[in-house]
Amino acid sequence: xxxxxxxxxxxxxxxxxxxxxxxxxxxxxxxxxxxxxxxxxxxxxxxxxxxxxxxxxxxxxxxxxxxxxxxxxxxxxxxxxxxxxxxxxxxxxxxxxxxxxxxxxxxxxxxxxxxxxxxxxxxxxxxxxxxxxxxxxxxxxxxxxxxxxxxxxxxxxxxxxxxxxxxxxxxxxxxxxxxxxxxxxxxxxxxxxxxxxxxxxxxxxxxxxxxxxxxxxxxxxxxxxxxxxxxxxxxxxxxxxxxxxxxxxxxxxxxxxxxxx
Amino acid sequence: xxxxxxxxxxxxxxxxxxxxxxxxxxxxxxxxxxxxxxxxxxxxxxxxxxxxxxxxxxxxxxxxxxxxxxxxxxxxxxxxxxxxxxxxxxxxxxxxxxxxxxxxxxxxxxxxxxxxxxxxxxxxxxxxxxxxxxxxxxxxxxxxxxxxxxxxxxxxxxxxxxxxxxxxxxxxxxxxxxxxxxxxxxxxxxxxxxxxxxxxxxxxxxxxxxxxxxxxxxxxxxxxxxxxxxxxxxxxxxxxxxxxxxxxxxxxxxxxxxxxx
Numbered sequence: 001x002x003x004x005x006x007x008x009x010x011x012x013x014x015x016x017x018x019x020x021x022x023x024x025x026x027x028x029x030x031x032x033x034x035x036x037x038x039x040x041x042x043x044x045x046x047x048x049x050x051x052x053x054x055x056x057x058x059x060x061x062x063x064x065x066x067x068x069x070x071x072x073x074x075x076x077x078x079x080x081x082x083x084x085x086x087x088x089x090x091x092x093x094x095x096x097x098x099x100x101x102x103x104x105x106x107x108x109x110x111x112x113x114x115x116x117x118x119x120x121x122x123x124x125x126x127x128x129x130x131x132x133x134x135x136x137x138x139x140x141x142x143x144x145x146x147x148x149x150x151x152x153x154x155x156x157x158x159x160x161x162x163x164x165x166x167x168x169x170x171x172x173x174x175x176x177x178x179x180x181x182x183x184x185x186x187x188x189x190x191x192x193x194x195x196x197x198x199x200x201x202x203x204x205x206x207x208x209x210x211x212x213x214x215x216x217x218x219x220x221x222x223x224x225x226x227x228x229x230x231x232x233x234x235x236x237x238x239x240x241x242x243x244x245x246x247x248x249x250x251x252x253x254x255x256x257x258x259x260x261x
Numbered sequence: 262x263x264x265x266x267x268x269x270x271x272x273x274x275x276x277x278x279x280x281x282x283x284x285x286x287x288x289x290x291x292x293x294x295x296x297x298x299x300x301x302x303x304x305x306x307x308x309x310x311x312x313x314x315x316x317x318x319x320x321x322x323x324x325x326x327x328x329x330x331x332x333x334x335x336x337x338x339x340x341x342x343x344x345x346x347x348x349x350x351x352x353x354x355x356x357x358x359x360x361x362x363x364x365x366x367x368x369x370x371x372x373x374x375x376x377x378x379x380x381x382x383x384x385x386x387x388x389x390x391x392x393x394x395x396x397x398x399x400x401x402x403x404x405x406x407x408x409x410x411x412x413x414x415x416x417x418x419x420x421x422x423x424x425x426x427x428x429x430x431x432x433x434x435x436x437x438x439x440x441x442x443x444x445x446x447x448x449x450x451x452x453x454x455x456x457x458x459x460x461x462x463x464x465x466x467x468x469x470x471x472x473x474x475x476x477x478x479x480x481x482x483x484x485x486x487x488x489x490x491x492x493x494x495x496x497x498x499x500x501x502x503x504x505x506x507x508x509x510x511x512x513x514x515x516x517x518x519x520x521x522x
Binding site: 027092097202230242 | 288291292317401410421459464477481482487502505
């Protein structure tokens with residue numbers, strides 16, 4: 001929470017496949033001062049000896065690594081999460097380079113926020129629904145003739161940029177009147193309520209478009225950088241609109257009946 | 262060789278040990294447009310199938326790799342060579358970060374010079390005599406608690422910086438993702454609809470707080486930078502929540518009546 005020593009980002013690996021790569025990620029993290037490693041459904045289970053072997057002594061991120069059943073759980077306590085992905089998406093989330101991401105993460109962490117970097121599995125990468133849980137996308141400016149980046153290479157670039165940004169210690173003009181952003185658990189509560197009400201109201205049609213409609217709505221809300229108070233306000237809005245209008249309609253219906261319509 | 266397309270640096274590996282690492286270096290090079298790979302006395306000989314296996318398809322730097330008996334031979338045709346090493350030396354050579362190195366290499370290559378990046382073997386690193394053949398030293402600003410960088414990780418950082426310096430900030434993915442923001446007339450239409458529905462639903466209480474509640478809601482929506490399409494989506498959300506739920510309640514009421522409640 002101090003200006004001098006912002007907490008480095010957590011690294012979240014969603015469905016990583018090879019233990020060797022998890023170890024290489026831990027090594028890359030340690031090189032640049034990161035230590036909070038989170039694994040969502042690692043394919044071969046956890047722990048795996050081969051991870052420690054490939055970490056070349058960077059054991060502490062592995063020793064302290066936490067395993068989560070869902071990505072939502074893994075990022076629940078974080079306030080700013082950026083997803084690294086190569087493919088452009090239909091989602092309207094800001095797309096930044098690792099350097100721009102580092103400056104954004106550093107500003108947020110310097111203001112006391114908990115921040116994270118999300119990576120997909122080696123083969124599958126991230127689904128749109130995973131990215132829709134994040135506040136922004138990091139795209140590494142690779143040569144278009146060979147885009148396939150190794151997982152640990154992708155991690156090391158953002159870790160390096162984080163360390164470079166932290167070393168510079170730019171006096172960031174992070175607006176003082178800005179409130180802390182809500183954490184992802186709060187955001188997910190809002191998403192869940194809104195989507196359930198919209199489902200009940202028959203908003204999602206045709207049904208096969210439901211996932212992309214949900215992702216687009218989440219991207220809008222993620223971009224707004226909601227505070228806890230604002231999440232509560234919007235939950236109140238959803239409640240008022242969905243319940244309150246029912247009351248209004250009932251009154252209207254009663255009035256019509258009274259008028260003999 | 263032109264201002265527009267300077268030749269990327271050669272990568273020289275001095276006495277590399279593991280073929281897997283040579284393959285990983287080739288992959289890192291390909292990610293950032295480098296292709297000239299030079300090997301000085303690779304421990305296990307050359308070629309090695311395991312290099313191709315770990316290059317994940319980045320075959321061309323391996324196919325074209327040249328093997329040299331001495332470092333002097335390997336860099337004979339180059340005009341600017343920077344050695345990457347972690348340890349400070351007695352040599353009075355300029356020490357730069359990968360970013361500063363990229364800018365220096367790019368300036369030289371843009372002026373038609375042939376440039377290179379030198380790396381030592383996995384275990385031994387570079388001898389002082391090797392470094393003394395170079396024009397400068399690149400030191401990667403790692404966390405002092407864990408300095409041991411994987412060879413391909415060291416290469417990828419300078420390759421990435423080269424590419425960033427060479428490419429003029431490719432913002433194309435961002436631009437493609439970006440839609441024109443909605444104009445204020447569209448926004449105000451959304452505000453008006455939302456606020457009227459909330460008013461009808463009894464959301465604004467106590468009444469004297471209505472203006473500040475409205476301002477807060479508008480600020481949230483303004484921050485999201487909505488496109489026209491997103492404004493239409495959100496108007497649909499408001500309609501669905503306010504009207505759709507009414508339908509649900511009406512159905513529920515009808516059901517209750519039918520059940521004789």
